[in-house]
Amino acid sequence: MTTEPLARADLPAEVVEVWDGGLRSTDPLDFPGYEVPDPTAESVRTALVELGGRRAVWIDCDFRRMGGTMGGVAGERIVRAFDRAVRLGVPVVETVSTGGARLQEGMVSLLQMPRTVAAAGRHAAAGLRSAAHLRSPTTGGVFASFVSVADVRAAEPEATIGFGGPRVVAEVTGAYPPATSHTAESAVRHGLVDAIVARDDCWSWLAAAVGLTEAPPLALPPGRPPLPDTTPPVHSPYPHLRRARGRNRPSGLEWAAWLTGSWTEIRGSDPALRAGIATVDERPVVVLAMDRFAGTFRPGAPGPGAYRLAQRAVRLAGRIGLPVLTFVDTPGADPRPASEAGGLAGEIAGTLVSLAELPTPSVCLVVGEGGSGGAMALAHTDELLMLNGAAFSVIGPEAGAAILYRDAGQAPRLARSLRMKPTDLLRLGIVDRVLPEHVAAVRSAIVQSLSHGRVGTRNSRPDTVTAAALTG
Structure with a gap:
């Protein structure tokens, strides 16, 4: 080991110790014209650093040194x-x-891909966090190994990002990729990286992403409902459901913003679901929030990409020991052909599996409409809470009436029979608590549930409800 300084303009606050400065390649192929770089000119440097007064390991792979290529050293x-x-x-x-x-x-060189992924896996299995900031270019076997298994990833604006660099794409396919491909912005849209972060801001983002400092709060898009729904509640089930669907009623994203103090985005390809590493009353938690006002297929209707994001976030929470908090508000998953072809049913099932196997506590709050299996996928939690203006049903009553009565106009009749109001579900034992629509009261209930929830109730509650519904 050595404590020599690193020649980089964008160093973290303090480099404590630089590692493995003496390693040098032997030119294993005796490759014609290959000049083995001096150890100080190798593409990768590693060090122990301090960020926000706390220590982390830094891996720096720089295109300015040997094209950032990954060889044995x-x-x-x-x-x-x-x-x-x-x-x-x-x-x-x-x-x-x-x-x-x-x-x-x-x-x-190629063997370093599985070696580095395995090492990253050992680090992950120890319950430790990782984050990567991708500069331009980030391509090839480095991108397709340890970088892409980092827990969260950001890229600098307009960076070239992709497994095959543009020249490789042109050689293999006969044409360069379009300008909208192989960019940081495209990677964010498709959920391949989690944020666009300028190089000047990368260290503050990295420190927050691995939990060394606090991230900024979740920012809501403009034009969102500013407060909980204060319209008078209604008794009849179908008008109650229509109120839960109201345009002025906040969705899961609003409640997530109101209840969390910090937010590091875990991005997916479908904005109908947002996820992040957040804090609730200063307690770290992984949050999944359905957004009824957004979606790839149609607003509020998650497609397969949303459920893939959910699985990624839940697995991360379990691995680093954080509880999970979900906010449900959807008329149901989108079953259109593109969504079905994308594996919608399997992704919903996979989300249920990830929640069933989660080793940490989990809490769900139904804030609007809980529709069918698309909602149930995020409601399989140790505690299931509902706002008193929310609804949860096996199916939307319009679709259900079309199935049972061949007449969607019979939706109000079916809504009465489905027992979708919070009080009905509480009586059946499906819901643990019904909450008033006040931010302070909801925050208090969620903090209590996160602190005292028993892991495994998510699996015993359905058994208890089912047993009560059986005879013989």
Whole structure:
């Protein structure tokens, strides 16, 4: 090890110790014309650093050094860095710009992909967090290995991001990719990275992303309902449901913003569901919030990408030991052909599996409409709470009436029979508590549930309800 300074203009606040400065390649292929770089000119450097007064391991892969390519030395430095982070019990932060594998080292280079992924996996299995900031370009085997398994990922604006660089794409396909492809902005839209973060802001984002400092709060899009619904409640089930669907009624995203103090986005490809590492009353928690005003297929109707995001977020929560809080508000998942072809049913099932297996407490708050299996996918939690103006049903009454009576106009009649109001569901034992629509009261109930919820109630409650519905 060495404590020599790193020649970088964008260093973190303090470099404590630089590692593995003596490693040098042996030119394993005896590749014609390959000049083995001096250890100080290698693409990857690793160090122990301090961010916000707390320690982390830093992996820096820089295109300005050997094109950021990963050969044996780079791979070994990365593997050792992750394993040291495990021993120290600290997170890993990564700054990356790369052209991919080092061709002059052939298969020795390619083998660094599984080596670095395995090392990142050991770090993840230890319950430790990681985050990566991608610069331009980030391509090839580096992007397709340890970088893409970081817990959260950001990219600098307009960065070239992709497995195959544009020249490789042109050679293989006969045409360069369009300008809208292989960019940081495209990667964010498709949920491949979680945020666009300028290079000047990368260290504050990295520190917050791995929990060393507090992230900024969740920002709501303009034009959203500013307050909980204060319209008078109604007794009849179908008007109650229509009130829950009201345009002026806040959705899950609003409640998430009101109840959390910080937010690091975990991005997916379908804005009908948002996820983040957040704080509730200063307690870290992973939040999943349905947004009735947004969606890839139609507003409020999650497609398969939304449920893939849910699974990613829940698995992350379980691995790093955080509870899960979900907000439900949807008429149901979108079953149109593109959604079905994308594996909608399987992704809903996968989300239920991830929640069933979650080793930490989980809480769901139904804030608007809970519609069918698309809502149930996020409601399989240890505690199930409902706002008193919310509704939850096996199916939307319009679709249900079309099935049972061949007449969607019979929806009000069916709504009475489905027992979808909170008081009905509380009586059946499906819901644990019904809450007034006041932010302070909801926050207090959620904090209590997160603090005292028993892991596994999510699986015993359905058994109890089912047993009560059976005879013999």
